[in-house]
Amino acid sequence: MEKRIGKKEKWLALLCSAMVLICLLIGCGLRIDKPGQSDNDTAEKKDSDSLAAENYITVGFSQLGAESDWRSANTESMLGTFTKENGYDLEYKNGQQKQSNQITAIRMFIQQEVDYILLAPATEDGWDSVLGEAREAGIPVILVDRMVNTSDKNLYSCWVGSDFELESKKVTAWIKAYTESKNIDPADLHIVNIQGSIGSTAQLGRSRGLANAARDNGWDLMAEVSGDFTETKAREVMEALLKRFDNINVVYCENDNEAIGAISALESAGKKVGSDIANGEIMVVSFDGVNEKALAYAREGKIACIAECNPLHGPRVEALIEAIERGETPDKFNYVDEKIYSYIDDISQITVDDVTYDVEKP
Ligand code: GZL
Secondary structure, eight states, X not given: OOOOOOHHHHHHHHHHHHHHHHHHHHHTTOOOOOTTOOHHHHXXXXXXXXXXXXXXXXXXXXXXXXXXXXXXXXXXXHHHHSOTTTTEEEEXXXXXXXXXHHHHHHHHHHXXXXXXXXXXXXXXXXXXXXXXXXXHTTOOEEEESSOOOOSOGGGSSEEEEOOHHHHHHHHXXXXXXXXXXXXXXXXXXXXXXXXXXTTSHHHHHHHHXXXXXXXXXXXXXXXXXXXXXXXXXXHHHHHHHHHHOSOOOEXXXXXXXXXXXXXXXXXXXXXXXXXXXXXXXXXXXXXXXXOHHHHHHHHHTSEEEEEEOOOOOHHHHHHHHHHHHTTOOOOSEEEOOOOEEOSOTTOOEEEETTEEEEEEOO
């Protein structure tokens, strides 16, 4: 006998079908409002998301490039500081050594209406127009590392970086102290300068410091040629200088990557790199103290002296932003304290502008 399906069974079947349908709909991503949940709740969640986004300080960072270990360490410090966890929404653009790329990036940051623009300028000239646009847009600009050359200091809020001429004065004071301790006649110092990127603040300061010291001490500064802060270019420049001069005994490199390139060229040419100038060695000095190979060369005495140039500007820039956020006006120029390094024990201290610095081992 066919079993009749009663009302109860029908309702049960209907209920099961409905449950299956609901499960299928949820599985398809269709949101089924919980009882009491209204569109307003959804809107509130969206608002809270956007509110959270609004709580970030938005920062546009235009980095000049990736030419050296110093630059990589500087970029790492900046990107490691301006994170969501720290309350920042960072837009990062690398200029690949081209000012035009940096100007494009700044204009993009202005369009995005960021809260702050951070600029590590490749060279000093040519920024007035785009920094004027940032000021028009009411966006504070903080300069990092190198400086811009402008008569209108109100185009940027503040700057943090190194005193590059002081770095040079430390290195040249060390050269003077060391060579005098070895009774080497200043006129017997035949120096070549492998410069950094021409027009950059670091190059201008380090080249000026050497030129002034050579003039004041009677050293023979024979040539200044840019190695663009890179190992490859510095090697080429050193090879060319060895063809021009047969009496080079001091190679002044404006960063560690250049010193590595120069040493490669010197040793390939059969030269002995070291501080014993009186016995024909060629002394190399440098700047930064970031590159591990350069520090190893310093330990070996192949790099006689390195002026520290500290790249870790991320926390320093953040402190400036925090001050501005508190309504304070930070100092316009914020210089980093830096050391001087050597593994040659003859000189334990140097004095520059009446300040005495211990010569340290990095
Ligand atoms: C110095 C910085 C220089 C470094 C180089 O603050 O601008 O640029 O000394 C780098 O290594 O390329």
